[in-house]
Amino acid sequence: MTKDVLERGRERVQHLCAPCHSRVGDGQWLHPSRGFARKPPSFHDQRLQKAPLGYFYDVMSNGFGVMPDYASQISPQDRWKIVAYIRALQLSQNATKADIPAGQTVPSTPPRFRGQPGSGRNAFQRLIPKTLRTPLRNLRNTNERRHHSTSLI
Numbered sequence: 001m002t003k004d005v006l007e008r009g010r011e012r013v014q015h016l017c018a019p020c021h022s023r024v025g026d027g028q029w030l031h032p033s034r035g036f037a038r039k040p041p042s043f044h045d046q047r048l049q050k051a052p053l054g055y056f057y058d059v060m061s062n063g064f065g066v067m068p069d070y071a072s073q074i075s076p077q078d079r080w081k082i083v084a085y086i087r088a089l090q091l092s093q094n095a096t097k098a099d100i101p102a103g104q105t106v107p108s109t110p111p112r113f114r115g116q117p118g119s120g121r122n123a124f125q126r127l128i129p130k131t132l133r134t135p136l137r138n139l140r141n142t143n144e145r146r147h148h149s150t151s152l153i
């Protein structure tokens with residue numbers, strides 16, 4: 001199992017299965033509600049979590065109930081990559097604390113900022129040399145003055 005396999009699987013699932021099964025595989029998507037006699041089940045149902053990998057391959061190859069088969073559209077290699085990604089998706093939805101590698105926390109620790117977070121203002125001010133800061137301030141004053149005088153006319 002490599003990252004490339006999962007990446008290809010993810011891309012194929014989002015392209016070919018998600019329109020009906022949703023991106024997270026819970027089956028909550030609009031396609032089936034527009035004309036399919038049955039909604040797709042969630043991939044996270046216990047029954048499908050326990051299903052062997054070959055079962056998903058079989059559903060894609062032969063279709064299942066009202067779901068058409070994808071044998072002609074998806075190569076056997078890609079079908080297995082899709083299976084791999086679906087299993088990863090299933091595991092991700094049912095992960096427990098025991099699955100977290102040592103030294104990591106979930107949710108991960110938020111990044112720390114020095115000073116006020118968000119604006120980046122402090123960092124920029126430190127980067128702008130003092131000599132530049134002064135004319136900028138003057139410029140703002142000039143604008144204000146000009147604005148003031150026009151409103152007087």
Ligand code: HEC
Pocket residue numbers: 013016017018019020021031032036038039040041055056059060064065066067068070074082
């Ligand atoms: C056009 C909509 C549609 C697309 C696209 C689609 N499915 Fe389905 N799928 C369904 C529906 C509807 C069902 C439920 C069928 C039934 O119960 O008769 C289903 C059922 C399933 C099941 C469950 C079978 C069971 O035992 O209950 C699996 C697994 C599955 N699909 C896998 C996939 C995979 C993998 C893809 C992508 C390659 C995919 N489907 C693409 C509509 C779709």
